[in-house]
Amino acid sequence: MRKLLFFILGLPALSFGQWTENFDAGTTMPAGWAVINNGGANGWVFGTPGTGTAQSGTNVASLTYNATAHDDYLITKAITVTAGVSDRISFYVKSRSASFLENYEVLLSTTDQTAGAFTTVLQASQDAPTAWTQNTFDLSAYVGQTVYVAIHATDTDQWQLYADTFVVDSVPTTPPSCTTITSPTNGATGVNPDGILNWTMIPAATGYKVRVGTTPGGTDIVNNTDAGNVLTYNITGNLNTNTLYYATIIPYNGIGDATGCSEISFTTVAAPANDDCAGAVSLTVNSDLACGTVTAGNTLGASASADVLAPCTGTADDDVWYSFTATGTTHQISLTNLVSTGTTTASSIYFQVLSGACGALTNVNCSTTATKTITGLTAGQTYYVRVYTSSGAGYNMSFNICVGTPPPPPANDNCASPIALTVGTDFASGAITTTNVSATSDGTPESCQTSSNNNVWYSVVVPSSGMLTIETKAATGSAYTDSVINVFSGSCGALTGVGCDDDNGDGNFSLLSLTGQTPGTVLLISVWRWSNASVFDGEFQLSAYDSSTLATTEVSKTKNSIQAFPNPFSEVLNISDISNVKSISVMDVAGRLVKTIEKPSSTLHLGELRSGMYMVTLTMKDGTMQTIKTIKK
Template structure:
């Protein structure tokens, strides 16, 4: 009797303590299992059978999710949770929701943050078959949101491509029975979670390598290789070779944590193969995928001013000739950036001989190649005088800029560096372009006449346009004076579309006016997309009325360079599919500013956070108006982060004079 009782108690203890932990150790935050930073959300996540790695089929009795113990979810506490089986390993699109009919509701109620844990216990366990992939879905029905330092609160960890699909909104509470057909978001992370009730397989699952990515290039010569923790793993084995399956670089090196840095730096420009297996009490994982990557090239030869690479000056703005470069492996040349900004700890140097008094310098095809995978923020500075007596003449945080006041025949130096410090590096192509002469339709009075339709014109010399009339202010959304076209209305609707070449940095705006060049009257204007994208506007016309079309840079406060584009004018009402979607890009102006910074579309901004250049939070403004009054800030550079109501976030560098 005693032996039987002890056996029962042991079985009960093992059952109660059985759980599978996924993503442990990560403190990154994101929108899973719910969004805490928005009023409502619905999130679906797919955990593969291999990742769950249960010892056998069994009952899931509950879930634990994790967050910082100090954060509040008081306004994000009404949860409904569903589980289900699926054959999908990922979502194929932002509308690829798993039907509610394939899910089982396992919880509905109020949750709390109990010392960093949100624990949900199911009234009825969910029977997991251990043959399918597991779906965890959750909706959050509280109307409010928790700002928590203006970010999400729930811990997430890197997952497979498109393993989570979420929707969040301050005003619309999504219905899981009919998920939103737009505004879904695909992401590559999943919530840190403990699955209660399932016994883990004593042989752990293969870990997911989070750095480097498969087929990655520019991997540092002494990288920190990282991977997700595998449930039940007590250690890991790392193998690296120069051939598939090879171990000549690292031969099953035992590692107790989920990261590894090679003891000897890699050989530059070498294709390498990497495999990581997990070791548990029952053995080690098998069949783990091997990925390959290429180590970084040697330090750039143009690391110093004295070894600057000579650039070819293009005769136009088409960048037919570019020079490829990279900052990884470069060292600080010791030249202070003042009056420019950024951290030139990885600067590389170029030089060119001016063939005109004005040249456009462009950084193209910028890619992040450092350990910060999303940082493509490059900076360049132009000098005159030579390496022994450098004199700064131009600074540019944007990837292109117009350098004026040059002397033909003189040599100028350009240094390029990543704006941020350690871990931020980029590869790029650099181009020196030459402006064409002002085009024939540079002024309204010289507008090209469209007389037959459809009308098409390729403006290959748009970069030569001058802001001769200043800003065009006839419409409330002001713009640069660019190039001009005109047509006579016949009572039909005229559709004007402007397209730019692939890779263009021209952010165009279309303005349409009636009246005369001396007295323009606004008909309509459009600036719905970003650089390199198309703009379309439709104008109902009056028969016999003359209309003027200006295609210029969108800015109404700063004279910026136009670019190459094509204009197409057709007649008739456009189909719905031809209408451009509104972009989320918000503009701040003037920049630099004195005391007041204006937001171009404040109605779509939820809150504004202002930080100094070191990242220290200076001020937060909820539900801002169109004017930000910032007179109390000292002179200098600031990061203005706009939290949008559609869930996106945008950070813009500004300078207070």
Template sequence: MTKFLLSCFLFIGMTLSAQINLGTGSTDVGVAPISTYYGYSYVQQIFTKQEINANAAGNITGLKFYIDPSFSISNSSQWVVYLGQTTKTSFTSDVDWVPLAQLTQVYSGTVTNANGVIEVTFATPFPYNNTSNLVVAAEENSAGYDNNDYEEAMYVYPGAQNSTIYYKNDYTDPDPASPPTSGNLVDYKSVITIEGLAPNPIPGCPVITYPSNNATFVPLTSTINWNNSSGATSYKVSIGTSPGGTDVANQVSVTTNSFTPSTPFAPGVNHYIKVVAVGTGGESAGCTEVMFTSAPPQPTNDECVTAITLTVNPDLNCGTVTSGYTIGATDSGTLPDPCYGNPDDDVWFKFVAAATSQKISLLNVEAVGTNTWDTSANFQVFSGGCGALSSILCVDSSSGIVSGLTVGETYLIRVYSYDDAGSHQSFDICVGTLPPPPANDDCFGALAATVIPYTYVQSDGAGATNNAGMITACSNEMNDGTWFSFVGDGDTFNITVTMPTGSDFDPQIGVYSGSCSSLSCEDTVDSAGEGGTETLSIPTLPGNTYYVNVGHYSGWSDEMEGPFTINISKNALGTSEVKADKNSIKLYPNPFNDVLNISDAANVKSVSVSDVSGRLVKVIDNPGSALYLGELKQGMYLITLIMKDGSKQTIKTIKK
């Protein structure tokens, strides 16, 4: 009897203490299992069988999630939690939700932050078969949000690609039975404790989080990182230059979840990594390799005197581009003044001017340094030779027009990452030639739409000049672009402007009456962003002439127009044609002195200002149309607009 009772007590004790911990130690924050920084959210996560590594099938009795003990979840406490089993290892798209019919509701109620732990206990245990992957879904449906340091609060850890899909919004409470069609995919998961399952005494294979499989441009001196495996006491790391190879590292034993090889990787070579976890029950088996390609050798165009010659394209189609990269480059010693940034990794190109103005573009820019988020590649154009450089253009965006060139003269371009060590980019560079000014460059040369419906493809819009300066007849001013005209007949005319795929042209439509020398505003529209469609309907008077300007939206900066198609009709427009979603809000002027203006502040919930290192400098809740930033030092800043619909937009600005 005594032995029987003792056995019972031991069994009960083991059952009560059985739990599996994943992501322990991480204090990164994210939207999982819910969003604390938005009013409502719905999140699904996939934890693989390999990662869970349970000893056997069993009942999950609850979950624990983790958060800073000092943070509040008073406005994020109404949770509904679901569990499910799936063969999916990740989500394939932003609509690839696991259907609610495949999930079981295991909890509904109010949760609390108990010294950094949010515990959810199930009334009915969930049976886990230990053969499928586990889906953890959570809906947070209490209105309001918790402003914890102006950021999400739940602890997350790096996971496999697209481990989590989420939706968050301040006003729309998502329905798990009909998930939103605009989810977001991320590569992290909740730090989590799965209660009721006993861990396998043999730890599971670690998930390598850096570098990712098939990564390229991995720095020659890099640290390999992986997630902790439950029950692991150490790890063995092998790295080779062939599958299964160990010529770089041969089962090196480490007790942390990172490893830095003693010598740099060979440049431009494929490498293969395998990490095996070691526990009291043995070593993990069947662990797969991750393959990556190390960064290439030092660029041949690291110095001005070895600049690579670029082909000048006869148009703006960038039919010929030259590839380049800044990783491995050194500082040439040329100060950026009057440009900004740190050219400690500059590479050099040159071209022979074919026209007095050329468009220079950086295409397919990708982050290839340890700062995997940083795609901020700048370029600077010089006249003169390497020994007598004179800066003539600074560009901190994807393209710029350099004017005042002498045909036949050679000019130099250097490309560099704006930021410091760890920030590098790969890119394609293109030099294009602008078309001559189009026939309808001026209002007096407006193309007449004599037959309605009227359609015209403006393929040479890039050659338009801002010959009349800004068009100020309407309160929303704009660039002088290309011009059209039509004669009213008492009906309503509809003007629609569309851009080709991939266009970066952000147009505005202005419609005016009167005369070219004395324009009177009828209406204007700028409701879409780069490449978006603009539509405007104008009631007309019989016999009255109307002038249509299609130009860059800015009323403070002369920017290049792009190709577009204009359609003028009198038919009733469908709802989809009338409605245009603004996917970009403007900040102006840029660069700015002390005040930065927001074009549509009514839709902005808050603004955060960060320096280029990512350090938060200032937060402004419920901003007005003017941001007063006079206290900032000169330099570049990242302005993040947090919208009321749950979206975010980050814009790079310069404080003069």
């Protein structure tokens, strides 16, 4: 959903004084400020930002999107403009997302805090960038007057706008002081070559110049570039790995540049040995999926490789390489213990599997998840694995990589070798615990759910009643959580569909009730796992049962002895004596309540129920209950 955070910022001011407001005193509007909300329902709030950090402290002023356009003001308290004391105001703004930049303007009133009073435009409407950016306004023209400053938001349906660190001070008469580079620190080693510099704010500065070189005082990388009034700078193009660099940040204002600013030095991290295909690290192939042997890796310092093949997605600017020799046709590759190591927090990591030789590789598979089962391999052949974070510069991750070997397919992987089920009287009496781990998809049609994979087979003989319920349930600790059941008559290669179910059981498990089947007929059951991700394979419970063997006329013996007929029934179930019945509840064989009838009549219309057995419970006016087992044809 698209979101918009509109941010109206007011600038706090004390009469005849300088001040700073960063909203950290609480979550209420500062004293003397005013808010006008003429647009959408969302208005100005104070607190921690929805993402990222405040420019200073912990809180910001913020405004959240509406489908209706904002017409919202955040207005400072009165500012008495005094020359050389309080004749300048500054603040920081940013948008939450580059895809939804927030639009705002800055206005001034010389009379009061009503919307109509803000007739002077200090800044025309513009988008707030995604990095904290300082705006500074000279109030010298208003010396001797009392003014109010407001941020006016008018955008529609974007996301979020933030503002922070309002400062009222004086227009500088001298150059600013020097800043301190906070990252990288002076003398740091192993620095990310993404080339991101950060420094502290200097209130008297209106901008900062950046100088970076490979010699003391050098400018061969960045030559006194004006970064603007920001506190971070990303050097165009990655720096070289394992290289010593020198950097200086020089604040400036309308009077001039800061002088005597200290230079720092730092050394970038060395490129990993497996930065290219030729240096691929050999991996141990585990004999199971437990990953007893893993290899540590890190994309920090890695660069893009020439051996990058379609159709894999993501920004492969930091790939590292591994190789393994397949011991079978199927292996599972897993990336575990993922830790962000870049200057920007990384959250996703991809990998590609390739065959052939370095410089002449062929794509085998792409993965956008940390674990994937790769099929169609050739035992004895060497394969390459290229690992990279999905985003661009600054995003790096360390990890452990494992090549595992799944167990062989289960014995009932194919239609020709089903496991025979014994028909029970309820789920528990007929249940077995079984698995689809390493099963393959055999191409049998799944008539009720096409997104199904890795099916296994079972058979069952139809009981004398011609009625049968087939149901799956979860097995403790298993990743298998969603099944699809297909039932067939006939023989392998000449199957005829009898029924199919996806999610009528518990949660996302399946339950299929069959009636009118020919006693003694063998039915074949294909159980699929929903989803395309093999990580959801595992154990599950399966049962075939015929609840009608409990007896269709069994009645709990209570003093009422009421009868239900006909039993089995098709559409209508009659109750022999309704005079003392307060309510009736109907539950299926799994114990789920499917219908409740208050003040019932003697005729119950139950045609909407599926075929199968139901427990009809009569609650009497004296509080006693009677339960009757019934069968819906």
